[in-house]
Amino acid sequence: MRIGVVDTTFSRVDMARHAIEAIKEAVPGAEIIRYTVPGIKDIPVAALKLLEDEGCDGVITLGWVGGSLTDKLSYVVASMSLQLVQLRTKKHVIDVTVHEDEAESPAELREIAADRARKHALNLVALLEGGGEALRRFAGKGLRQGRIHEGPI
Amino acid sequence: MRIGVVDTTFSRVDMARHAIEAIKEAVPGAEIIRYTVPGIKDIPVAALKLLEDEGCDGVITLGWVGGSLTDKLSYVVASMSLQLVQLRTKKHVIDVTVHEDEAESPAELREIAADRARKHALNLVALLEGGGEALRRFAGKGLRQGRIHEGPI
Amino acid sequence: MRIGVVDTTFSRVDMARHAIEAIKEAVPGAEIIRYTVPGIKDIPVAALKLLEDEGCDGVITLGWVGGSLTDKLSYVVASMSLQLVQLRTKKHVIDVTVHEDEAESPAELREIAADRARKHALNLVALLEGGGEALRRFAGKGLRQGRIHEGPI
Amino acid sequence: MRIGVVDTTFSRVDMARHAIEAIKEAVPGAEIIRYTVPGIKDIPVAALKLLEDEGCDGVITLGWVGGSLTDKLSYVVASMSLQLVQLRTKKHVIDVTVHEDEAESPAELREIAADRARKHALNLVALLEGGGEALRRFAGKGLRQGRIHEGPI
Amino acid sequence: MRIGVVDTTFSRVDMARHAIEAIKEAVPGAEIIRYTVPGIKDIPVAALKLLEDEGCDGVITLGWVGGSLTDKLSYVVASMSLQLVQLRTKKHVIDVTVHEDEAESPAELREIAADRARKHALNLVALLEGGGEALRRFAGKGLRQGRIHEGPI
Numbered sequence A, B, C, D, E: 001m002r003i004g005v006v007d008t009t010f011s012r013v014d015m016a017r018h019a020i021e022a023i024k025e026a027v028p029g030a031e032i033i034r035y036t037v038p039g040i041k042d043i044p045v046a047a048l049k050l051l052e053d054e055g056c057d058g059v060i061t062l063g064w065v066g067g068s069l070t071d072k073l074s075y076v077v078a079s080m081s082l083q084l085v086q087l088r089t090k091k092h093v094i095d096v097t098v099h100e101d102e103a104e105s106p107a108e109l110r111e112i113a114a115d116r117a118r119k120h121a122l123n124l125v126a127l128l129e130g131g132g133e134a135l136r137r138f139a140g141k142g143l144r145q146g147r148i149h150e151g152p153i
Helices: A015-026 A040-052 A069-089 A106-133 B015-026 B040-052 B069-089 B106-133 C015-026 C040-052 C069-089 C106-133 D015-026 D040-052 D069-089 D106-133 E015-026 E040-052 E069-089 E106-133
Strands: A002-008 A031-037 A058-065 A093-099 B002-008 B031-037 B058-065 B093-099 C002-008 C031-037 C058-065 C093-099 D002-008 D031-037 D058-065 D093-099 E002-008 E031-037 E058-065 E093-099
Touching: A002 A015, A002 A040, A002 A106, A015 A031, A015 A058, A015 A093, A015 A106, A031 A040, A031 E106, A040 A058, A040 A069, A040 A093, A040 E069, A040 E093, A040 E106, A058 A069, A058 A106, A069 A093, A069 B040, A069 B069, A069 E069, A093 A106, A093 B040, A106 B031, A106 B040, B002 B015, B002 B040, B002 B106, B015 B031, B015 B058, B015 B093, B015 B106, B031 B040, B040 B058, B040 B069, B040 B093, B058 B069, B058 B106, B069 B093, B069 C040, B069 C069, B093 B106, B093 C040, B106 C031, B106 C040, C002 C015, C002 C040, C002 C106, C015 C031, C015 C058, C015 C093, C015 C106, C031 C040, C040 C058, C040 C069, C040 C093, C058 C069, C058 C106, C069 C093, C069 D040, C069 D069, C093 C106, C093 D040, C106 D031, C106 D040, D002 D015, D002 D040, D002 D106, D015 D031, D015 D058, D015 D093, D015 D106, D031 D040, D040 D058, D040 D069, D040 D093, D058 D069, D058 D106, D069 D093, D069 E040, D069 E069, D093 D106, D093 E040, D106 E031, D106 E040, E002 E015, E002 E040, E002 E106, E015 E031, E015 E058, E015 E093, E015 E106, E031 E040, E040 E058, E040 E069, E040 E093, E058 E069, E058 E106, E069 E093, E093 E106
Parallel strands: A002 A031, A002 A058, A058 A093, B002 B031, B002 B058, B058 B093, C002 C031, C002 C058, C058 C093, D002 D031, D002 D058, D058 D093, E002 E031, E002 E058, E058 E093
Antiparallel strands: none
8 A cells, every 4th residue: 555645844733744653553564655845735736746656546635724814715726626636546635634723722733633634544544445335334423533523413 | 227325424414324215215226336435525536436437327425514614615625526527427416415504403404414315316316317307397496405395486 | 509408496486498488589490408407516517418418509507596605605616617518518508597695585586587597598599699799789788687787887 | 919809798898899999009910809798607618719719819808797796706717717718728818807896986997997908908919929028027016907006015 | 947937017026036036046057937927817827838838847926916805716716727737737836925915014015925935936946856855854844935934833
């Protein structure tokens, strides 16, 4: 299994470290290729390179989104582009983002970032190992990344 | 008839169960292929795989959208990508979503989710069986999924 | 002349009836192919099928948009997809929508819907018959569909 | 030099007249092909036709945008589609729009429309004649179309 | 190394000058091709030309965004189109923008513009020289362009 990890220098947390640790624990033999870019708008082309040129089976991207309207709009742009990458390569790209407006303190942001990166790294591993059936038993279970699970209703 | 169903672990209701039940009741012999992903942004590539690689004739996707601005923006991204999937495959993908801000209680959300999943599953069956004429008699009738029909004016 | 008409069961007015009447009055020999879908997000792939598979020269789509933010976002998605259909087929698709927030009563909405469907059906006929010169004399005239014309300033 | 001009019947000012006058003054021998459509969402496919089928070297589009949220969203859709036209043809399309919310009186809107159409027509001519170097001396100069230049800071 | 620089006449600061200086200091032998356009919506096709027709290895674009909602929407459109350019060419385009609403005085805007242009020019150089590993040591460090670095948390 060959997994790409794209992260940014804009992020205030080294989310890639958490993602890579989770992957290594789950699949010790996994090959990981990491690509660091300045900000979220630089992520999609990096993900594309990892998938098409480096032979990655899937990619996890780790974006950090500021609190302004401009940042939100940049998020839309980057995320839409990651959709295009997925449709072009027909491979999963788990598009993880932490938004500065979703927490009240840096400490909380740091916890969200670590938890989200880890859980989504494991989601990617599950999809790569088990395809569309791997997460079946959690369907509709209200799972959350970066937060505690909300559970089903 | 071969129908794809994509759902998420983020959803707080097992919407796929309702959709699959409705399909089975309407077309007992239908083949159903289910693909579970973490969240809405992971849905489009799964739908594409079901249509192109698994030979599905149509797909119903079951998304759950949180109440924040970020969630709404992610909805736009996922929905736009599902449009691209449809134009590429020239097949219908019924893009069902339940939004946390459209109800006042978990119980109401659960009812919306079940009703919407069921009704839209039947819409997909109708389109696959009867094409553009199947729903003709309901045109302009103000039908609603997840709510009671509003009716024509 | 072969014209496609796409409408929805979500709409509270049978807009296709008005559009088809207008086309028939203007071009009695026109062939009309109608395709009814559940909601606006199902329109683009139907329009594409009419243009590519059914040989339509142009299409008019008749969408109905609810009053919530989610509805507005779905409008963006559907409309953007109709742009892709047009660029792919290099044919006009007149993307008609009625928005629930643009009137104060159901009666007013009904009038808007009928007027807009009729006028835009005639716009499509004009473009198909006369190309880019057909509407030249109305350029900059502040024409409105669903409302009375505003006129030039 | 062959220039396409796309305008609308929705516009309340005959912006094409101003654009064409400016082009004719600057390049008396320029060929101009005009294409009039109902509204902004009909512009992109017309621009594409002018570029691909009519052999235009560049296009100027003249849109008029109402003051509602729906109008703004339609602006995004039309503008994004014009981006796709440019990337597909690798030719410049100057996407001019006048927004009803940017002035306080019809007279002011009329002045904005005329000035913007003229100045951007000359921008297109400059790009077609001189490529990426033609506007070099104005880089960072805070030029405005429809308003007086703001100048550098 | 061949680097494209796209800037605008709309900008109130000659950001290209700062970017080019930074590139020249970092890589004295770099070839730089500059393309000046009117506004941000004209940037993407220029970037595409530099990458596909002029053989640039990467591009930095320098946009200036006004303070109105329309300006923000134009930003989304231009930025999304720059994503398409990157995915099509599989090359980095560093999409730099300065927004008039992010500062309280022209002087502050000027400083933001200069700093952001310089830092991102160096980011582009780093990516072109060192690929996805060049910025590895700054991953998660909370770097900012146009502002002082926020640092990790």
